[in-house]
Amino acid sequence: MLDTRELFEKHTLRCTRQRVELYETLAACKCHPTAEQLHRMVAERSPGTSLATVYNTLEAFTDAGLCRKINSSGGARYDADVSDHLHVVTTDGRLMDVPPEVGDEILRAIPRAALDRVQERLGIKVAHVEVLLRTS
């Protein structure tokens, strides 16, 4: 298990107090927080961390592949779990993970051959499949 500093080194991200705090807060959180929520959470332990830094840092993390940005109405949400997994959005705006045992079954069912055909037909390279279940 890499510690946070090593993780940053591996991705050539400078290791600052704010980044460590932010990453560990996000990683410890199962709730897919918004930037605003993360800012509040981090502010408790690390007063003075600015919201601009939270946004900049989350972008750096996302670009580096250390977290995932999930677009949703009312502000993007972030997830430090970058493994393939599914999300559920409820009508009242909650966002949660699909339990991995069930999610994996769905992901494994997606035929590789079909994805290959999409790539060929559209002339693109599919890097990631995102699945969102919506409640009514």
Place this chain on the structure above:
Amino acid sequence: MLDTRELFEKHTLRCTRQRVELYETLAACKCHPTAEQLHRMVAERSPGTSLATVYNTLEAFTDAGLCRKINSSGGARYDADVSDHLHVVTTDGRLMDVPPEVGDEILRAIPRAALDRVQERLGIKVAHVEVLLRTS
């Protein structure tokens, strides 16, 4: 094939010039436009339609199930095609449909039983499965 007025009646939406124009513009468009883009397109034929009305109307359409809202960075996009189909987002921000022949194969592969298990485990009712392919 229902005409636009009948479609609105079926969904108890009042039939106004702006709504008809907007719906037909969106339906004729394969490009998943933003509210801003739709506003520009509509403004050519129907000068004076306000951006606020575009937003309000798109929300009414979405609530009624006449179109779908796709959250993405840089503003939501709208799609009058409400049938089950997949989207691709490229890194440069383009959003397009996966060709239906291939998309259907992927959707059909999703095991009903797994979705049932998600519902049971999370105590929710899954109304819609949204699949987004991302390029790297």
Place this chain on the structure above:
DNA sequence: TTTCCTGCAAAAGCTTTGCAAGTAC
């Protein structure tokens, strides 16, 4: 010592809202 990061405040999007006038039913 160089380069990048941070905080602050201001600006820049995107989206919603209040209200008066207008329109569908």
Place this chain on the structure above:
DNA sequence: GTACTTGCAAAGCTTTTGCAGGAAA
């Protein structure tokens, strides 16, 4: 006639940016 819709402008969000000082490598 009643209830809903529209346009306008203003306000409310979320997110980005410029810049000066500070910290990492």
